[in-house]
Amino acid sequence: MTVKDSRxxxxxxxxxxxxxxxxxxxxxxxxxxxxxxxxxxxTLVLNLIREHNREPxxxxxxxxxxxxxxxxxxxxxxxxxxxxxxxxxxxxxSQLDGRRTxxxxxxxxxxxxxxxxxxxxxxxxxxxxxxxxxxxxxxARLMLQYVDSLDALxxxxxxxxx
Numbered sequence: 001m002t003v004k005d006s007r008x009x010x011x012x013x014x015x016x017x018x019x020x021x022x023x024x025x026x027x028x029x030x031x032x033x034x035x036x037x038x039x040x041x042x043t044l045v046l047n048l049i050r051e052h053n054r055e056p057x058x059x060x061x062x063x064x065x066x067x068x069x070x071x072x073x074x075x076x077x078x079x080x081x082x083x084x085x086x087x088x089x090x091x092x093x094s095q096l097d098g099r100r101t102x103x104x105x106x107x108x109x110x111x112x113x114x115x116x117x118x119x120x121x122x123x124x125x126x127x128x129x130x131x132x133x134x135x136x137x138x139x140a141r142l143m144l145q146y147v148d149s150l151d152a153l154x155x156x157x158x159x160x161x162x
Contacts, residue, residue: 059102
């Protein structure tokens with residue numbers, strides 16, 4: 001269902017930032033197989049580790065988690081320790097430098113991320129149930145384009161530690 005928004009261009013663009021803030025909170029929406037608030041915060045770290053471990057020659061350490069989150073190493077260390085205790089992460093010896101310890105998702109961590117991805121899709125389907133297929137796909141394409149542009153900031157040199 002396409003509805004013409006009566007806000008001005010500036011009003012729409014000013015509303016984008018607050019809208020992004022609401023997106024994370026709506027992830028707890030009651031859909032099938034909801035994710036607990038604690039596991040929801042854990043998925044942020046798990047997703048970063050999973051994404052960066054897929055890059056060739058990349059290994060994620062606690063220090064790298066701190067960099068990716070833009071947080072103090074002690075905060076990242078506590079987060080990682082909590083996730084390890086929950087059984088979602090394991091420490092492993094680096095294949096590049098045996099003196100380093102790297103982080104990898106455990107089978108339980110992979111299962112949580114699979115469940116989280118399903119939860120995200122179910123929430124999207126529920127939230128956009130009254131949208132046209134065209135609007136849903138347009139939004140999905142634009143959201144992915146936005147994320148790709150965010151990633152491109154690293155190579156354009158416009159974002160520090162994007």
